[in-house]
Amino acid sequence: METILLYGIAxxxxxxxxxxxxxxTKTALKKAWKAFEGILPQFINVLFFxxxxxxxxxxxxxxxxxxxxxxxxxxxxxxxxxxxxxIPGFVAFPAAAALLHNGAGATQVAAFVSSLMMVGVVTxxxxxxxxxxxxxxxxxxxxxxxxxxxxxFVGWVVML
Amino acid sequence: MNKSFKRYLSTIVISLxxxxxxxxxxxxxxxxxxxxxxxxKTMLLVIPPIFILLGLFDVWIPREKMTRYMGxxxxxxxxxxxxxxxxxxxxxxxxAFPFAxxxxxxxxxxxxxxxxxxxxxxxxxPMLLFEMAALGKRFALSRLAIDIVGIIIIAGAIKLAVxxxxxxxxxxxxxxxx
Numbered sequence: 001m002e003t004i005l006l007y008g009i010a011x012x013x014x015x016x017x018x019x020x021x022x023x024x025t026k027t028a029l030k031k032a033w034k035a036f037e038g039i040l041p042q043f044i045n046v047l048f049f050x051x052x053x054x055x056x057x058x059x060x061x062x063x064x065x066x067x068x069x070x071x072x073x074x075x076x077x078x079x080x081x082x083x084x085x086x087i088p089g090f091v092a093f094p095a096a097a098a099l100l101h102n103g104a105g106a107t108q109v110a111a112f113v114s115s116l117m118m119v120g121v122v123t124x125x126x127x128x129x130x131x132x133x134x135x136x137x138x139x140x141x142x143x144x145x146x147x148x149x150x151x152x153f154v155g156w157v158v159m160l
Numbered sequence: 161m162n163k164s165f166k167r168y169l170s171t172i173v174i175s176l177x178x179x180x181x182x183x184x185x186x187x188x189x190x191x192x193x194x195x196x197x198x199x200x201k202t203m204l205l206v207i208p209p210i211f212i213l214l215g216l217f218d219v220w221i222p223r224e225k226m227t228r229y230m231g232x233x234x235x236x237x238x239x240x241x242x243x244x245x246x247x248x249x250x251x252x253x254x255x256a257f258p259f260a261x262x263x264x265x266x267x268x269x270x271x272x273x274x275x276x277x278x279x280x281x282x283x284x285x286p287m288l289l290f291e292m293a294a295l296g297k298r299f300a301l302s303r304l305a306i307d308i309v310g311i312i313i314i315a316g317a318i319k320l321a322v323x324x325x326x327x328x329x330x331x332x333x334x335x336x337x338x
Contacts, residue, residue, distance in 0.1 A: 002286045003205055006250040010209035013216050024219050032215030035258050035337065036207065041171045043203065046254065048178045050199050055192035088202065088252065089287045093294035100295065109295070110303055117282045118307070123254045125170075130257045130334075134326055138318055139274070143281075146310040150303065157302035 002090075042126045049122040050086045057085055059095055066096075066112055067104045078108040079147050082115030083140070086122050107155030114154075115147035206251040210259070218262050227267035234269065239312075242272040246279025256280035264334035270327055271319050278311030 017025040062085070065077045087095075096109050119140050120127065127136040178196075182189040230238045245263075249256065259280075260273050268276075283304060291300040 002250040003209075005286065006206065006209045010212045014212060017216050017220065025216075028215035028219040029212065030215070031218050032211040035214055035262075036211045038337075039258055041168050043254070044171045045174050047196060047199050047203065048174050051192050051196035052178060052181055052188075054195040054199075055188040058191060086199075086252065089290055093291050097294040100299075106299060110299065113291075113295075114282070114303060114307060117253075118278070118310070120253050120281075123257075126254050126257050130261045130330075132326060132330055135318060135322055135330070138321060139277075139314065142314045142317055143278075143310070146314060150306040150310055153306040154299060154302045158296075158298050 039126060039129060042129050045125050046123050049125075053084055053122055054087075057081060062095070062112070063099060066099050066108050067102060070105055070108070074105065074108045075111045075148060075151055078112040079115040079119075079144060079151065082112040082117075082147065083119035083144050084121045085116060086120065087116065092116055105155065106158040107151045110154035110158075111147055111151035114150045115144055118143035118147055202252070206255060210251055210255040214259050214262055217259075218265075221266060223266050226263070230263065230266075230268035230272045232269040234272070238269065238272045239275055242268070242275040243279045243283065243308075243311075246276045246281075247283045247285050249280045249284060250286060253277075253281045261334045261337055264331055265337055270322075270330075271315050274315035274318055275311055278307075278315060282307040282311065 014025065017028060062081055065081055066074070092113065096113055100106065100109055121140065124136055124140065127139070131139070178192075182192050228234065230241055234241075246256070249259075256277050260277055263276060264270075264273055288300060288304060291303075
């Protein structure tokens with residue numbers, strides 16, 4: 001659904017660009033290809049990282065950690081799992097919802113969702129390529145710490 | 161050594177490591193193979209439109225405009241725009257990084273770049289609607305609210321913590337993007 005929207009916008013933009021200036025559009029497409037080729041090695045590396053992590057940490061593992069791990073340790077565990085996995089929202093949200101219905105704490109689920117979105121350990125090679133080690137690592141560490149804080153807030157609001 | 165060989169050296173090493181992984185841990189083999197096909201499919205599907213938009217953006221948006229709207233002196237307007245750009249994006253976070261580099265090249269301020277990345281990761285509107293349906297309004301909206309605060313705090317903290325020299329280096333590097 002999201003992807004269709006994305007394609008629609010890109011097609012529309014491309015269409016108008018073509019009407020306005022053919023040469024510029026050509027340059028744009030060349031730039032697009034160059035930008036893609038520039039990051040391709042890191043892209044492929046990320047693919048391998050993600051596949052390895054998701055083979056070891058599968059949905060069953062995630063359910064186990066989020067479902068059983070209550071309390072603060074459960075929150076830490078949930079946020080760590082969120083940090084190292086890369087799962088699209090349309091897979092993660094229904095899974096998280098199922099966990100909530102089966103009695104997992106909202107705080108743990110929120111820690112997972114928040115760190116899943118904000119922290120990307122497996123995509124670090126790409127982030128470092130553009131932002132350097134310092135910024136990339138700092139951003140991920142801060143985002144991870146914050147995801148724990150956010151989890152408490154969401155847990156508290158849901159309990160209200 | 162050949163230049164492109166050097167660029168792909170890490171990829172070659174990592175792919176060999178991956179092959180070793182599936183050979184030595186057969187228990188994880190099926191899942192790893194399924195997963196790599198699924199991830200590759202997702203990437204191939206999502207990447208073309210993102211990079212086409214990125215190229216068009218680079219060609220059509222003049223630098224002065226970008227600097228005016230999202231540069232250092234752009235204030236709240238710049239922050240708001242960074243949030244909007246990120247929130248209307250689609251696709252996984254790795255799509256945000258090359259886009260952010262183009263924004264940098266065009267003169268957007270570092271804080272706004274960080275806000276853009278934060279927004280892309282957590283406040284995307286299509287995802288939010290989906291999250292509300294799956295996890296409930298209370299859960300999704302409170303998570304959104306606190307994460308918006310978090311994005312701003314994290315952007316500010318990184319801006320303060322990263323030395324000027326490193327920031328100049330990153331901007332110079334973004335400038336090199338052709």
